Structure formats: C-alpha cells, structure tokens
Amino acid sequence: MTAGGVLRTALSLLLVALVLWPHAFAPVFAPFAPERGPVIYDRVSLLSLSLSHLGLVAAASSLAALVAVTLAILVTRPAGAAFRPLSRTLTNVGQTFPPVAVLALAVPMLGFGAWPTLVALFLYGLLPIFENAMTALSTLPPRTLEAARGMGMGRFQRLWQVELPLAAPVILAGVRLSVVIGLGTATIGSTVAARTLGEVIIAGLLTNNTAFVLQGGLIVGLFAVLIYDALVRLEARIARRAGAGSARAG
Amino acid sequence: MPVWGVAGPVTTAIALAAMVAGVALGLQAARPWWRLGGSLLGLAGLVLLLSRGAGALLVDAGDLARVSPAAGFWCLLLVFMMLMADALSALRPGPRLRLGLLALFLVGLAALLASGALSELSIMQEYRGRVAGFRTAAARHVALALGSLAAAAAIGFPLGILCHRRARLRSLAIPVLSFLQTIPSLAMFGIMIPVLAWVAATVPGAQEIGIAGIGFAPAFLALLLYSLLPVVANTVAGLDAAPPAAVEAARGMGMTDRQRLWSIELPLALPVILAGLRIVLVQNVGLAVIAGLIGGGGFGTFVFQGLNQTATDLILLGALPTVVLALVSAILMDILVDFARRTPKRESA
Structure with a gap:
C-alpha cells in the first residue's frame, strides 16, 4: 500500500470511530472542555447528524448535477446557442453570491429547517457544474465529432456515446467542487435549524465549549477531505479511460 | 383596496x-x-x-x-x-x-x-x-476582506515565486494549501478560536496587539488561510505561463535572476496573478459573513441576529450589502485584470 493509501485508510478509520464511538475520545477532548462541562456532544447521535448532513449534500448535488448538465447540453446545441452568453454571465454573477447570503435569503421565503438549506445548496451547486459542463461540451475536439458524424451516428448517439463520455472528467470536477462547497455550506445550515454536523460546532460556539467545536470541525473536515479525495481519484480513473479511448480513436 | x-x-x-x-x-x-x-x-x-x-x-x-x-x-x-x-x-x-x-x-x-x-x-x-452599527459592520467587513487579501498577497507572492523556482517546495505547498481549502468554513473559524486563545495566553505581548480567541483575529486568520491557495497557485501558474522565448531572451541580454523576475516574468504573469486576487477577494467578502458567528463583526452580525430572531429585514440588511459588495469587487477586479492584459500588448506594439 502506498503512503497515500495508508493515510487514507487511517483517516477513514478515525472518522468512523469519531462518529460511532465519540465517548472513546473523551480523554483527547477533555482539556478543551470547560470545567465540569460536557466533553462529548451527545444531545443527538453523531451518526444521525452525519447521515442527514451527507443526505442533504447528496440530494442537492445530484439534483444540481442533473439540472446543470441538462442546461449545459441545451445551450451547447445550435437551437440554444442564443442563450450561451447570458448563461455564462449568469454563472459568473451567480458565483459571486456568497453561500451564506444565499442561505440567509432562502429563509424568508422557505422558513427554517432543511428546505432553505437544500435550496441554497442546490442553487449554489448548479454553478460550478454548469460552468464545467458547458466548457467541456463546447471545447470537444472537432475532429472526433466529425468522425462520429462520418460514422453515421445520430444526434442522440453522438451526445450519449461521444460527447458526454469525453466531457465526463471535467463535469465531474465541477461536481466535486459543488460537493465540497455543499459540505461546508450545509454546516452553516445549522444556523437555520437544518440537522447537520454544524449543530455540534454551533453548540460549542454558543457555550464556549472548544471541545464541541473541535469535535464537529474534525468530523466535517475529515468528511470533506475524504470525499474530495475519493472524487479526485474517480475523476482520474474516468479521465484515464476517456484518454485511452480518444488515443485509440486518434 | x-x-x-x-x-x-x-x-x-x-x-x-x-x-x-x-x-x-x-x-x-x-x-x-x-x-x-x-x-x-x-x-x-x-x-x-x-x-x-x-x-x-x-x-x-x-x-x-x-x-x-x-x-x-x-x-x-x-x-x-x-x-x-x-x-x-x-x-x-x-x-x-x-x-x-x-x-x-x-x-x-x-x-x-x-x-x-x-x-x-x-x-x-x-x-x-442602527446607522452607527451598520457603519461599524461595513468597515469591519471591508477590513476583514481587504486585510486578509493584503496579508495573503504579502505571504503568497514570495511563496509562489519560490514554488515556481523549486519543484519540491511546490509539491509540498500546493497539496497542503488545497487541503486547507476543503475544510468547511464554520469548522475553520471554530478551530481558530482555541488556537488563538492559546496564542493570546502563552505568547507575551500577543494580547496587547489585539489577539484573542474570539473577535477579529480568528476571523482574519481563517480568511488568510483560505486565501493562500488561489494566490500561490495563480502566481505559480502565471510565472509558468511566461513564454520561454522571452525568458531566454532576457537571459541572453545578461539580466540577473532578480531583473528577469521583476521586469519580465512578473509583468507577464500579472493578469493571472490578478485573477487569483479576484477569486480571493470575492471569496473573502462572502466568507467574512461567518465572522458574525464568532464575534468578528461585519455584515454577518446582522444576518445571524436576524436568523436568531426570525427577523427577515435584519437578514436582508446583512445579506444585501454583502451581495452588492461581492458583485462590485468582482466587477472591479475584472476591470483590473482587463487593464493588466492590455498594457503589455500596447507596449510591444
């Protein structure tokens, strides 16, 4: 196993232990807790918080990926070309909107709870995926597309068998970006009463309990790093496959 | 009616x-x-x-x-x-x-x-x-965003130049900085609190210059850590993209390393470096909202107060200026990047 593999396994085990048996870490966090204060957050089980955190991000990101890729396909077809400059401007402008502001602005419309968080995660997750998908789909090698046309492939065949597989690594990079942003933004979702791991951190901030802050921060941080790493490796694998395919085609 | x-x-x-x-x-x-x-x-x-x-x-x-x-x-x-x-x-x-x-x-x-x-x-x-409170919050928000940008530039440029020159430093620094970026912002701000509280308690003189566990210092440090990657990565990318012919010609003219850096490589890399600063500024304006949660001030104070009291207007009072500030800084930085891109062309023409 490589050094990276060892580190990855160690971090995954640490994460699992932190989520399932938090009380085992009480001696580690004890120096950070206030005197006589609780050391380990046990108002809600960390497992259920983790699951609802990951569930929110997964739901928002998959929905965002579906919508963003569909939109990107539409504006890269000849019929949708007129919308391309506008959609590019909108993504640029949209990405300057701070995630916290998007979350806060969703509350007056949707009330408190999981919904505003889900909507903010979805809206904010759209942009990187859409941008990457549009760039990838509009910069495909023209020769490959020409060859596919020459082989008598129809429009849908070309899209499914040539364009989307070739664009997949770049699209996935967008998904990765949106998932990582989502994991962080979901943490802030706790301020609007969504059930996420941010609850632990915020409980720590409110009661001046550094042990809680470290515990929550460590778990969210480990999730983010491990998921980021997994997606990077998935991308590399897909890119290798697409690269091998196009090398054969070339 | x-x-x-x-x-x-x-x-x-x-x-x-x-x-x-x-x-x-x-x-x-x-x-x-x-x-x-x-x-x-x-x-x-x-x-x-x-x-x-x-x-x-x-x-x-x-x-x-x-x-x-x-x-x-x-x-x-x-x-x-x-x-x-x-x-x-x-x-x-x-x-x-x-x-x-x-x-x-x-x-x-x-x-x-x-x-x-x-x-x-x-x-x-x-x-x-709350006119007075709003002015303080606005000033604090801008100070957080611009201050951490300046600090990130002061640390990031030299680090980027060193990374450009030394491949080993680069293979160490870039992964560490990318790792910092994946830490969720709330966790980052939270973790800074004990770190700075410890610094304030142990390092003599730290408290006198305003370092404390909550308030401005932890927010500033968290923003700084997030800002380093775009600055360093774009400095490296910009320097890497300088055409080898230009660098070679400068060497042929007998320029020293330092002359080459200041009069050839950095001017050529300027648009890419500025694009990195744009990312940092927009990101910092947005992230500075979270400072409101740890007593760091800024527009986030209104946002989180509003969320706690379910006061929509208070939320808007914090969120709308943040959005405007982010948009204006994005547009301004884009304009700067455009100017930087045009100048070298005009000189060569």
Whole structure:
C-alpha cells in the first residue's frame, strides 16, 4: 500500500470511530472542555447528524448535477446557442453570491429547517457544474465529432456515446467542487435549524465549549477531505479511460 | 383596496407603462443598447411603484406597521437585472466603459437610497435604527476582506515565486494549501478560536496587539488561510505561463535572476496573478459573513441576529450589502485584470 493509501485508510478509520464511538475520545477532548462541562456532544447521535448532513449534500448535488448538465447540453446545441452568453454571465454573477447570503435569503421565503438549506445548496451547486459542463461540451475536439458524424451516428448517439463520455472528467470536477462547497455550506445550515454536523460546532460556539467545536470541525473536515479525495481519484480513473479511448480513436 | 388604488391610478399607469415598454425594448434581440435602456426603464418603473406604494400603504396604518416588497417585486427585479446582464454581455463594453457604467450604477443606487424614496420600507427602517452599527459592520467587513487579501498577497507572492523556482517546495505547498481549502468554513473559524486563545495566553505581548480567541483575529486568520491557495497557485501558474522565448531572451541580454523576475516574468504573469486576487477577494467578502458567528463583526452580525430572531429585514440588511459588495469587487477586479492584459500588448506594439 502506498503512503497515500495508508493515510487514507487511517483517516477513514478515525472518522468512523469519531462518529460511532465519540465517548472513546473523551480523554483527547477533555482539556478543551470547560470545567465540569460536557466533553462529548451527545444531545443527538453523531451518526444521525452525519447521515442527514451527507443526505442533504447528496440530494442537492445530484439534483444540481442533473439540472446543470441538462442546461449545459441545451445551450451547447445550435437551437440554444442564443442563450450561451447570458448563461455564462449568469454563472459568473451567480458565483459571486456568497453561500451564506444565499442561505440567509432562502429563509424568508422557505422558513427554517432543511428546505432553505437544500435550496441554497442546490442553487449554489448548479454553478460550478454548469460552468464545467458547458466548457467541456463546447471545447470537444472537432475532429472526433466529425468522425462520429462520418460514422453515421445520430444526434442522440453522438451526445450519449461521444460527447458526454469525453466531457465526463471535467463535469465531474465541477461536481466535486459543488460537493465540497455543499459540505461546508450545509454546516452553516445549522444556523437555520437544518440537522447537520454544524449543530455540534454551533453548540460549542454558543457555550464556549472548544471541545464541541473541535469535535464537529474534525468530523466535517475529515468528511470533506475524504470525499474530495475519493472524487479526485474517480475523476482520474474516468479521465484515464476517456484518454485511452480518444488515443485509440486518434 | 384595489391594486391600482395602492399607489394611485396615475402613478400605477406610468409605472406599468414604463415596465411594459422596458420589456418591449428588451425583446429587441439585435439591439443590445435598446435592451440596456429597456432594463433601466423597467427598473425605474418598478422602483417608482415600490416607493409610492409603500408610502400609500402606511398612511393610515399604525406606528408599528411595516411594508416590505414580496415575491412579485423580487421576481420583476430579477427579470430586469437578467435583461441588463444579457444586454451587457452582448455589448461587451471595454474596461473603461465598464468602470463608467459601474460608477454610474453606484451613484444612482446611492442617490436612490439617500433621496428617501425608499425610506418607508421596513429594511430602511431597520437601517435607520442602527446607522452607527451598520457603519461599524461595513468597515469591519471591508477590513476583514481587504486585510486578509493584503496579508495573503504579502505571504503568497514570495511563496509562489519560490514554488515556481523549486519543484519540491511546490509539491509540498500546493497539496497542503488545497487541503486547507476543503475544510468547511464554520469548522475553520471554530478551530481558530482555541488556537488563538492559546496564542493570546502563552505568547507575551500577543494580547496587547489585539489577539484573542474570539473577535477579529480568528476571523482574519481563517480568511488568510483560505486565501493562500488561489494566490500561490495563480502566481505559480502565471510565472509558468511566461513564454520561454522571452525568458531566454532576457537571459541572453545578461539580466540577473532578480531583473528577469521583476521586469519580465512578473509583468507577464500579472493578469493571472490578478485573477487569483479576484477569486480571493470575492471569496473573502462572502466568507467574512461567518465572522458574525464568532464575534468578528461585519455584515454577518446582522444576518445571524436576524436568523436568531426570525427577523427577515435584519437578514436582508446583512445579506444585501454583502451581495452588492461581492458583485462590485468582482466587477472591479475584472476591470483590473482587463487593464493588466492590455498594457503589455500596447507596449510591444
């Protein structure tokens, strides 16, 4: 196993232990807790918080990926070309909107709870995926597309068998970006009463309990790093496959 | 009260006509200037209706009555803003014109807010109740965003130049900085608290210069850590992209390493470096909101206060200025990048 593999396994085990048996870490966090204060957050089980955190991000990101890729396909077809400059401007402008502001602005419309968080995660997750998908789909090698046309492939065949597989690594990079942003933004979702791991951190901030802050921060941080790493490796694998395919085609 | 009775039939008719004309102008696909004009006309109609309507609704209401725009206003605002964005993306104005348009827009916005036309709205009443607090928050927000940008530049440029020269340092520094970026912001701000509390307690003199576990210092440090990756990565990328021929020619002319760096490589890399600073500035303006949670001040104070009290207007009072600040800094930095891109070309011509 490589050094990276060892580190990855160690971090995954640490994460699992932190989520399932938090009380085992009480001696580690004890120096950070206030005197006589609780050391380990046990108002809600960390497992259920983790699951609802990951569930929110997964739901928002998959929905965002579906919508963003569909939109990107539409504006890269000849019929949708007129919308391309506008959609590019909108993504640029949209990405300057701070995630916290998007979350806060969703509350007056949707009330408190999981919904505003889900909507903010979805809206904010759209942009990187859409941008990457549009760039990838509009910069495909023209020769490959020409060859596919020459082989008598129809429009849908070309899209499914040539364009989307070739664009997949770049699209996935967008998904990765949106998932990582989502994991962080979901943490802030706790301020609007969504059930996420941010609850632990915020409980720590409110009661001046550094042990809680470290515990929550460590778990969210480990999730983010491990998921980021997994997606990077998935991308590399897909890119290798697409690269091998196009090398054969070339 | 009928719909047209709110702001008076005449005002309603004028405002509606302006909005319809705005949309009609906006449909002129081949004439972007007309579309720009249409969006402005529509916005003017919308604001007219808003200011007159709010005043009329409050005439016989009690002192505690509040008026705030609802979904219809926000949707129309979105439509006209999108129309404006579309017209501008078709016009592709140069940096000077963009600067002018931005200044014009900001002056218009300031005049609108100062004129008192919108003073009946609940968000403006919320503002009037805390003018001093708002100014402090604004100053603190800007100080956090710009201060951490300056610190990141001061550390990031030398680090980027070193990374460009030494491949081993690069293979160490870039992964560490990317790792920092994946840490969720709330966790990062939270973790800074014990770290800085420890520093304040152990390092002599740290408390005297204002370092403490909560407040400005942890927020500043968290923003700084997030800012380093874009600065370093873009400095490296910009220096890497300098054409080898130019660097070779400089070496042939007998330039020293330092001369080459300052007069050839850095000027060529400037647009890419500035693009990195743009990312950092926009990101910092957004992330500085979280400082409100750890007593660091800024617009986040209003956002989180508002969320705690379910006070929509207070949330808006924090969120809207943040959005405007982020947009303005993005546009300004884009203009700077454009200027940086043009200058070398003109010199070589």
